[in-house]
Amino acid sequence: MLKAVTNLVNVSQITGVLPVANGGTGVTTSTGTGNTVLSAAPTLSGNVSLSTGNLVISTSGKGIDFSATPGTGTSELLADYEEGTWTPVVAAGVGSITSYTIQTGDYTKIGNLVTATFKFTITDNGTGSAFLTMTLPFTSANESMGTTRENTLGNQGNVRTSGAGSFILTYNGLYPVATGSVVTGTVTFKV
Helix, strand or coil: CECCCCCCCCHHHCCEECCCCCCCEEEEEECCCCCEEEEEEEECCCCECCCCCCCCCCCCCCCEECCCCCCCCCCCEECCEEEEEECCCEEEEECCCCEEEEEEEEEEEECCEEEEEEEEEEEECCCCEEEEEEECCCCCCCCCEEEEEECCCCCEEEEEEECCEEEEEECCCCCCCCCCCEEEEEEEEEC
16 A cells, blocks of 8 residues: 655655655655656556545546456446536527526536536516526537426426437426426536
8 A cells, every 4th residue: 555654755856766665666656846756657556545635637638547347338437527516598499588587507527428517497477488498517428318307386397308408298288387486407418
């Protein structure tokens, strides 16, 4: 197990041979900014522990390679993880919604898969009818389905992704909202 003990070793000043337990080898280089980096493709054996800081992958397209457990997929590299928020923009499919508020959205992106949750309140439906459209935090690579719930009319429905946006429909084909509706939902899609 590789473990830096800060009261015995100043890890920002380690250069040369990396002190690794369990037979690992490697070389480190000081960046001059207090960071120490591994160079020359070190081999580590056993567990690796970071007592402080993060493991940072600073090259695009690189990540954690799971190819030691081969599968039938096209990639076993986890190269992207992100959590964030976005503000959904909502509109009626026909007519226009006069106002809506409290629009919030959260998402988690793991590799090429995004799960987004959202909530918004229709304060004045105006002339809105047919269905709703809503922006997504990322452009969807394919059509996917999610679920929605509306509190005023008791509507349940689905979210269908399409490119940079989505359509919110009810299961019974009726317009999904009215003035005062609070809509919540979740959708998972590929990017």
